[in-house]
Amino acid sequence: MAYDYRPFPYAPPPGLTAPEPRHPVLIVGAGPIGLAMALELANHGVRSVVVDDNDVVSVGSRAICWSKRSLEIFARLGIAERCLEKGVTWKVGRTFHRDREVFNFDLLPEDGHRMPAFINLQQYYVEQYLAEAAIAHPLIDLRFKNRVTALSQSDHVRAEIGTPDGPYRLEAEYLLACDGARSPIRGLMGLDFKGELFEERFLIADIEMEADFPPERHFWFEPTFHPGQSALLHKQPDNIYRIDLQLGWDADPEAERQPDRVIPRIERVVGHSDFRLDWVSVYTFQCRRLDQFVHDRVIFVGDSAHVVSPFGARGGNGGMQDVDNLGWKLAAVLAGGPETLLESYDRERQHGADENIANSTRATRFMTPEDGAERVFRDAVLRLAGKAAFARAWVNSGRLSRPCTYPGLGPDADLPVGAAPGMVAPDAPVAEGWLQDQLRGWTLLAFNHDAPDVGLPVLHPTGDNARARYQGDAANALYLIRPDQVVAARWITATAAEVTTALSHHKEGRPWP
Amino acid sequence: MALNTLPNLPDHDGFYAALLAAHKGLTAEESAALNAELILILANHIGDRAVLDAALTLAGQR
Numbered sequence: 001m002a003y004d005y006r007p008f009p010y011a012p013p014p015g016l017t018a019p020e021p022r023h024p025v026l027i028v029g030a031g032p033i034g035l036a037m038a039l040e041l042a043n044h045g046v047r048s049v050v051v052d053d054n055d056v057v058s059v060g061s062r063a064i065c066w067s068k069r070s071l072e073i074f075a076r077l078g079i080a081e082r083c084l085e086k087g088v089t090w091k092v093g094r095t096f097h098r099d100r101e102v103f104n105f106d107l108l109p110e111d112g113h114r115m116p117a118f119i120n121l122q123q124y125y126v127e128q129y130l131a132e133a134a135i136a137h138p139l140i141d142l143r144f145k146n147r148v149t150a151l152s153q154s155d156h157v158r159a160e161i162g163t164p165d166g167p168y169r170l171e172a173e174y175l176l177a178c179d180g181a182r183s184p185i186r187g188l189m190g191l192d193f194k195g196e197l198f199e200e201r202f203l204i205a206d207i208e209m210e211a212d213f214p215p216e217r218h219f220w221f222e223p224t225f226h227p228g229q230s231a232l233l234h235k236q237p238d239n240i241y242r243i244d245l246q247l248g249w250d251a252d253p254e255a256e257r258q259p260d261r262v263i264p265r266i267e268r269v270v271g272h273s274d275f276r277l278d279w280v281s282v283y284t285f286q287c288r289r290l291d292q293f294v295h296d297r298v299i300f301v302g303d304s305a306h307v308v309s310p311f312g313a314r315g316g317n318g319g320m321q322d323v324d325n326l327g328w329k330l331a332a333v334l335a336g337g338p339e340t341l342l343e344s345y346d347r348e349r350q351h352g353a354d355e356n357i358a359n360s361t362r363a364t365r366f367m368t369p370e371d372g373a374e375r376v377f378r379d380a381v382l383r384l385a386g387k388a389a390f391a392r393a394w395v396n397s398g399r400l401s402r403p404c405t406y407p408g409l410g411p412d413a414d415l416p417v418g419a420a421p422g423m424v425a426p427d428a429p430v431a432e433g434w435l436q437d438q439l440r441g442w443t444l445l446a447f448n449h450d451a452p453d454v455g456l457p458v459l460h461p462t463g464d465n466a467r468a469r470y471q472g473d474a475a476n477a478l479y480l481i482r483p484d485q486v487v488a489a490r491w492i493t494a495t496a497a498e499v500t501t502a503l504s505h506h507k508e509g510r511p512w513p
Numbered sequence: 514m515a516l517n518t519l520p521n522l523p524d525h526d527g528f529y530a531a532l533l534a535a536h537k538g539l540t541a542e543e544s545a546a547l548n549a550e551l552i553l554i555l556a557n558h559i560g561d562r563a564v565l566d567a568a569l570t571l572a573g574q575r
């Protein structure tokens with residue numbers, strides 16, 4: 001069934017009648033990133049005003065694949081249960097060349113994780129759940145039909161905001177630009193958005209049909225139903241299926257959007273005409289980012305800071321990792337902590353964006369090789385995949401979103417590779433439920449170790465999974481975990497002085513050593 | 514391991530002839546496709562990024 005778009009109510013903001021007191025944080029944009037940002041800040045006790053020029057959730061489903069890490073973040077924001085209940089859980093992807101399977105992957109081959117590798121859930125549902133949680137939160141003031149039209153900054157930020165009842169002005173300590181890929185804030189500040197555009201057009205369609213297609217990601221290179229191009233089929237809730245079809249650079253985007261063109265193409269994919277078009281769009285994809293995400297008191301988060309092509313689902317999921325990284329740091333700075341923490345947001349999330357851009361660019365190039373050597377090698381990989389095992393993994397239809405490992409964290413020790421400094425602390429079942437649920441602030445994890453008293457909560461996780469993921473073959477292990485559940489440092493054994501040194505280092509956001 | 518640029522292949526004349534024979538009668542396009550597969554197969558067999566990077570650099574020297 002089609003999604004029921006219900007406008008959120010508009011109320012005339014107080015600033016129209018009298019100046020408002022300066023707010024700690026103004027968030028521009030109530031897309032998934034702005035809304036998640038407000039909820040994450042509220043978790044840290046920080047009030048925010050969120051303005052959005054619109055009053056409905058995302059038109060068309062856009063993002064559908066939400067990663068394990070995003071779900072872990074959603075758990076903290078209070079919407080994971082709703083997402084899991086509604087979403088289609090999946091972990092297997094199959095890639096075909098012509099009509100034969102050449103490669104498959106299982107994104108979560110081991111047990112003992114609360115969250116699945118991925119769920120598919122239309123972006124409008126995720127936005128709806130986030131918006132409802134934000135509206136219900138006493139620390140969040142969400143204002144629809146409020147458009148930022150100008151801004152300036154000194155030791156605070158001033159924004160001009162237009163509403164149906166006229167303009168007003170807001171002041172805030174910090175402005176978070178969560179205003180999407182076309183970011184008007186970026187434009188108002190005259191900032192360059194560097195990167196590359198792929199000269200290729202893709203038809204993206206959501207269709208509704210009754211089918212027993214498995215909950216897997218299927219990707220085809222040069223299928224017989226769409227010769228010479230690529231195609232993707234993915235299942236969503238409500239009997240909605242996502243179909244991506246590569247069209248070529250010469251395709252006319254206006255004509256290709258018309259049902260008389262779209263329907264026959266889709267009939268060839270699904271083999272019948274018993275479906276309804278839910279949403280159709282023709283896209284050209286880009287990978288770009290800002291040189292810097294922090295510009296004094298204006299901070300870019302999500303698509304306003306970086307965009308990627310969607311093969312790999314690294315756009316929205318990458319943005320959620322920005323939220324994860326910035327929340328506790330901005331809360332600490334507002335509470336009087338060092339501003340170097342915001343530099344660490346900039347440094348760490350640029351690193352994350354570069355990894356997402358590199359992966360998305362490689363996948364898009366593999367799909368849309370330029371004439372010449374690029375195409376010769378791409379075709380060679382596809383041919384080899386049919387006759388040599390090694391080449392199967394080289395077939396690149398998208399490397400799906402995983403959190404990056406932040407460089408410059410530590411100290412490190414000879415402990416399991418999957419829990420190194422800079423990585424998200426792996427989840428595991430523990431006596432109290434799930435380990436990640438216990439990680440809600442600076443925490444020490446101690447294995448066969450009397451943790452030194454440095455004023456931090458100490459957990460002694462039990463269970464085989466936790467031991468295997470953190471302690472491995474070592475006699476003992478001690479971990480320092482950041483509020484965003486990233487491993488900051490680890491030791492086989494450490495004194496209070498060693499832990500305190502690492503802790504104060506990381507609380508200032510300085511790279512180790 | 515470092516890239517070996519000293520003589521290493523016994524009967525190199527024989528291999529050279531086999532390489533040419535594999536390309537015999539191919540169009541330029543077919544030859545490029547054959548070479549591409551060959552490079553990928555050999556790269557996987559070598560399995561050492563440092564060696565491959567050194568080979569890329571050497572091949573690119575003008």
Ligand SMILES: Cc1cc2nc3c(=O)[nH]c(=O)nc-3n(C[C@H](O)[C@H](O)[C@H](O)COP(=O)(O)OP(=O)(O)OC[C@H]3O[C@@H](n4cnc5c(N)ncnc54)[C@H](O)[C@@H]3O)c2cc1C
Pocket residue numbers: 028029030031032033034051052053054062063064065066123146147148149178179180181183184185204283301302303304310313314315316317318319
């Ligand atoms: C076809 C497609 C498929 C995708 N698939 C995936 C996927 O599977 N997984 C994934 O993770 N990502 C995916 N993405 C990417 C994902 O949609 C984006 O990364 C995500 O929407 C970014 O969220 P955001 O909040 O940063 O920006 P947006 O969602 O663009 O939200 C920005 C908000 O700011 C508001 N705004 C703009 N200007 C102003 C202003 N001046 N004043 C007030 N408000 C303003 C806008 O109205 C909007 O609500 C896909 C994208 C596309 C196009």
